[in-house]
Amino acid sequence: MPVYDGERHVAEAVESILNQTMKDFELIVVDDGSKDRTAEILQTYAVRDSRVRIHTASKNAGAIASRNTGMQLSRGDLIAAMDADDISLPSRLEKQVAYLDAHPTVGVVGAYVKLIDGGQSPRQIRTFPSRPALAAWSMLFLNSVAHPTVMMRREVLAKTKGYDRVCKGGTEDYDLFARASAFTRLGNVPEVLLCYRKWEGSMTRVAWEAQDADATRITGNVVATVLGERVAEDLVRMLRGLPRDSYPTTGDDLKRLGDLIVRLNAAFARQSWLTAEDRRAVARDAGIKIWLLGALAVKRSPAVAASLAAAAFGVSPRSLAGFVLKAARRVTRR
Secondary structure: EEOOOOOHHHHHHHHHHHOOOOOOOEEEEEEOOOOHHHHHHHHHHHOOOOEEEEEOOOOOOOOOHHHHHHHOOOOOEEEOOOOOOOOEEOOHHHHHHHHHOOOOEEEEEEEEEEEEEEOOEEEEEEEOOOOHHHHHOOOOOOOOOOOOEEEEEHHHHHHHHOOOOOOOOOHHHHHHHHHHHOEEEEEEEEEEEEEOOOOOOOOOOHHHHHHOOOHHHHHHHHHHHHHHOOOHHHHHHHHHHHHHOOOOOHHHHHHHHHHHHHHHHHOOOOOOOOOHHHHHHHHHHHHHHHHHHHHHOOOOOOOHHHHHHHHHHHHHHHHHHHHHHHHHHHHOOO
């Protein structure tokens, strides 16, 4: 748990770990040069509970350096991430350990999160793919594991050498999991195990643009790994726009994006670790995405819409029903 000037919420975060149903753990808190009462608060827990270990940095080095320091200080075979303003539910560690025990090929496991504000008001639940095949496939569009919920095997950190310090703040987790997905599986416990504190307006536009550019670079690397070649940056940005409901505005770009998804599905399906059921699940998701692009193309270019519809059906005949259901849900929410 890295923390910098976290006096407002750090006690809550620490207590959420100390109150876990699984008791055999160490909690390493890296105080990154805090200037408020963070050190004093942490010391009260260290005196009270021998499982709490505090490392105090001489100066503020940033979250990435603090995360790497905490990982290096850890002694367990399994390492969980935690942020100093979030709240882990009591069964988090127990359920994630059980998941990793039951899935020996999975090296990184996350969970669903409940978004809360600064005063713990409940907002919404954010879900992530639980099937490892879909979690790996989803890395082509976004980070498919919520970082504050993650538990990793030590060998994952050994092979990746931890968080890359060249990453802009907020992308180091996506970069780490993208590199890890090349040699291990990702997964998510399909239930809420953490309350994630969402701060509105906490990022400046300049910082967001830097983070967005870095995330696009990482997505491009994942795409290149799957395809064996790099694609144009504007196509990578279009891929990243899909989870945010940000779509191409021209028929030509809709067609380019649909064609890319067809290629990605074919290349992804060639991985030997996938089961037949995995391939069907990934193809269905790819088909749903292509159907959506086809629907958007109807008014712009009927010919493109027809071409995308044929491509979607070719990728997965079952995807049409999934697209219709997804579209109906969106209409209902509106």
